[in-house]
Amino acid sequence: MEELLKIRNLLITNKEVAIxxxxxxxxxxxxxxxxxxxxxxxxxxxTLLINKDPVPPSYHFLPNSEIIMPxxxxxxxxxxxxxxxxxxxxxxxxxxxxxxxxxxxxINIDHHISNDKYADINWVEEKAAATxxxxxxLISLLQVKIDKDIATALYTGISTDTxxxxxxxxxxxxxxxxxxxxNKGANISELRINFYExxxxxxxxxxxxxxxxxxxxxxxxxxxxxFTYSELTNSDAVDSDGDGLINYVKNISEVEVALVFREIEPxxxxxxxxxxxxxxxxxxxxxxxxxGHARAAGCVIEGDQQEIVKKVISKAQESFLQGGHIR
Amino acid sequence: MEELLKIRNLLITNKEVAIxxxxxxxxxxxxxxxxxxxxxxxxxxxTLLINKDPVPPSYHFLPNSEIIMPxxxxxxxxxxxxxxxxxxxxxxxxxxxxxxxxxxxxINIDHHISNDKYADINWVEEKAAATxxxxxxLISLLQVKIDKDIATALYTGISTDTxxxxxxxxxxxxxxxxxxxxNKGANISELRINFYExxxxxxxxxxxxxxxxxxxxxxxxxxxxxFTYSELTNSDAVDSDGDGLINYVKNISEVEVALVFREIEPxxxxxxxxxxxxxxxxxxxxxxxxxGHARAAGCVIEGDQQEIVKKVISKAQESFLQGGHIR
Numbered sequence: 029m030e031e032l033l034k035i036r037n038l039l040i041t042n043k044e045v046a047i048x049x050x051x052x053x054x055x056x057x058x059x060x061x062x063x064x065x066x067x068x069x070x071x072x073x074x075t076l077l078i079n080k081d082p083v084p085p086s087y088h089f090l091p092n093s094e095i096i097m098p099x100x101x102x103x104x105x106x107x108x109x110x111x112x113x114x115x116x117x118x119x120x121x122x123x124x125x126x127x128x129x130x131x132x133x134x135i136n137i138d139h140h141i142s143n144d145k146y147a148d149i150n151w152v153e154e155k156a157a158a159t160x161x162x163x164x165x166l167i168s169l170l171q172v173k174i175d176k177d178i179a180t181a182l183y184t185g186i187s188t189d190t191x192x193x194x195x196x197x198x199x200x201x202x203x204x205x206x207x208x209x210x211n212k213g214a215n216i217s218e219l220r221i222n223f224y225e226x227x228x229x230x231x232x233x234x235x236x237x238x239x240x241x242x243x244x245x246x247x248x249x250x251x252x253x254x255f256t257y258s259e260l261t262n263s264d265a266v267d268s269d270g271d272g273l274i275n276y277v278k279n280i281s282e283v284e285v286a287l288v289f290r291e292i293e294p295x296x297x298x299x300x301x302x303x304x305x306x307x308x309x310x311x312x313x314x315x316x317x318x319x320g321h322a323r324a325a326g327c328v329i330e331g332d333q334q335e336i337v338k339k340v341i342s343k344a345q346e347s348f349l350q351g352g353h354i355r
Numbered sequence: 356m357e358e359l360l361k362i363r364n365l366l367i368t369n370k371e372v373a374i375x376x377x378x379x380x381x382x383x384x385x386x387x388x389x390x391x392x393x394x395x396x397x398x399x400x401x402t403l404l405i406n407k408d409p410v411p412p413s414y415h416f417l418p419n420s421e422i423i424m425p426x427x428x429x430x431x432x433x434x435x436x437x438x439x440x441x442x443x444x445x446x447x448x449x450x451x452x453x454x455x456x457x458x459x460x461x462i463n464i465d466h467h468i469s470n471d472k473y474a475d476i477n478w479v480e481e482k483a484a485a486t487x488x489x490x491x492x493l494i495s496l497l498q499v500k501i502d503k504d505i506a507t508a509l510y511t512g513i514s515t516d517t518x519x520x521x522x523x524x525x526x527x528x529x530x531x532x533x534x535x536x537x538n539k540g541a542n543i544s545e546l547r548i549n550f551y552e553x554x555x556x557x558x559x560x561x562x563x564x565x566x567x568x569x570x571x572x573x574x575x576x577x578x579x580x581x582f583t584y585s586e587l588t589n590s591d592a593v594d595s596d597g598d599g600l601i602n603y604v605k606n607i608s609e610v611e612v613a614l615v616f617r618e619i620e621p622x623x624x625x626x627x628x629x630x631x632x633x634x635x636x637x638x639x640x641x642x643x644x645x646x647g648h649a650r651a652a653g654c655v656i657e658g659d660q661q662e663i664v665k666k667v668i669s670k671a672q673e674s675f676l677q678g679g680h681i682r
Contacts, residue, residue, distance in 0.1 A: 193520045200538045204530070206530040208527075221632060225607075226606070226608045227606045229608075235566065239563050
């Protein structure tokens, strides 16, 4: 917890900080970013909220989500940059921009096992279910009162990163914090209706297509769906619409390793990986320069999609035979 | 809480009780039944666990699930019968058998708003997310130490009845109890893998069929799937496989009221109803002699399925125009 104290001490002596979360932001990235910003503003610290990509519509209900902006060439960055939920600097989508630090202090707050500790202060808690759990601790240490908006943002981060308290990362502490956040006014109905019960027609079409084209290997222990660029664009699904599809694959009884291949740009395929109980997908993703957690990881691979599928599935099978660990 | 105390006092003076849950049992019925039984046995009270229907395979991981049996003609019922998660006596599937009480004391522990208080002691808490939350309180009052098995059973009841902490019934207390149960050893991975990530091929086929035959009314605000008896039997899906399908309908952005019609026997259709934020499906189900909660209810209707669908949807539309309440 030495790092946590360092971060507290650094923050309270500053008048302005920038808070940056990873590109294609999810609920944990956005919820953590918004909650920390709201808390720091209460202490009179100005915050600049940066994300390379737009906030997906299903998160527009989050307070202040509209002030999260891409890095502007003109904007003068403050002396302290806080990176949230980013395992590497590259995850911001702005690696080049941040490589020239010009004396700025970088703070890295994250819960990914693949975190490469790129900052001056690296507070990485692999056991935390979400970065939002860590921000909850930080806000408590800063002695800022958690209001309804902070509570909703933090609850969103925790709920979405645990698949609504379902994944292996869910602990007694996770529920303890969730209980406290509901007491403090977290709006769980808004989260449910806007995020969980908000399947667009585009995503519904993708889901139908995906279910009709499920593939399996290794006695159905490995299951996957693949979508080409034209399938994604024709189905009228925005990028974030594809995000939850992998759960439909993982939820099939026999499946231990689930994969979804999405050609997000022509010649560029995003691979999402999940495992049910023992296979280490973080290691599998690492073979292709990706990462994440043992049960949830991702990578991006360039090339022909059919070739990519063949390569990744073949590596998955190989790893399967080695007990889920790549040598 | 007067009833809770009455129940405690009655139980500790008895040597044997029967615990009965509703037919087609779900996680809350089974989890509550098993947890209460384990706790009472620790106090030296013998328990007879009764359910009209078999325990679905996805709940076989629950400790002692194999000792839950249908009512046997030969078995002598004890002097105290505890009904769990049953809004009416009829929900047991054994109404006739229980109408002749022969001096027995009936205890009714339930959280359904439609409960008709059919017993000698009726402890009904509409605000409880699950009957398992109430059993948690009862076990605490009985001063029985919650062990790993009791914790897993109670957690299963709470998790499944809240859609994994997602539905409106989830409160700060719900998470508080969940936190405590994990501390006490609840096996949440077993629950996740056996229940949530256990979609059979039969159910997958039903889901595909259902998604390809979605129907909508009232500007997509009402959505439904219907399955005939032969579709259900041909898809190789057991009855419990159909249970989660309704969430796929409710999760569509526009949908406020979701319905699934399943012809469970030729000429007999089970209707499941869910609503997202304001429509009272308990009232709609009541029109057809069913019931439940404002956001989740069910009924069984006899007749031609197409006619049933027409009748229910027409009533839903009528109710929709009246603001979700039947007059």
